[in-house]
Amino acid sequence: MSLYDDAVLVLKSYEDQTDLRQAYLDHLAAHPDGMWKSCHAGHVTASALVIDPEQGRVLLTLHKKLRMWLQMGGHCEPEDTSLEAAALREATEESGITGLTLLPGGPVRLDRHPIPPPCHCHYDVQYAVLAPPGAVQEISDESLDLRWFPYAEVPAVADESVLQLLEATRARL
Secondary structure, X not given: OOHHHHHHHHHHXXXXXXXXXXXHHHHHHHOOOOOOOOOOOOXXXXXXXXXEOOOOEEEEEEEOOOOOEEOEEEEOOOOOOOHXXXXXXXXXXXXXXXXXXXOOOOOOEEEEEEOOOOOOEEEEEEEEEEOOOOOOOOOOOOEEEEEEXXXXXXXXXXXXXXXXXXXXXXXXX
């Protein structure tokens, strides 16, 4: 199965955010290359919130280009076999943590947001991953900083999309 086919199946089975989910499906139907960064009309991305529920905290990255505290994530790559695999790969690469596991149940949220040209839009499929006990993070080239935040501190540093992802993740836990 191709990554495109996997994305369509994942989105069709996602039961929340019905109008936004349909916008994702419509975009993919109109853009067979909509999984790739080269699709300037917008493309699907995969991200994951790294969470440590035992300690009540999340790991956020200070994004190098955007200079915002965000969850780990980014563009799909040709070697990705599924959106879940892309989200897990991104979370592992950007956090430096091995042994991350996906929170069961598929995507936690969808978040469509504008990005600087030449592209116009990211259709982000957001997952959550659980950090193993004693996880030690390691900053990547894509980050200015990487830091654990207690749940209560996230509203002071992150935007509304990260807050919504955290709330949805905690509800699923």
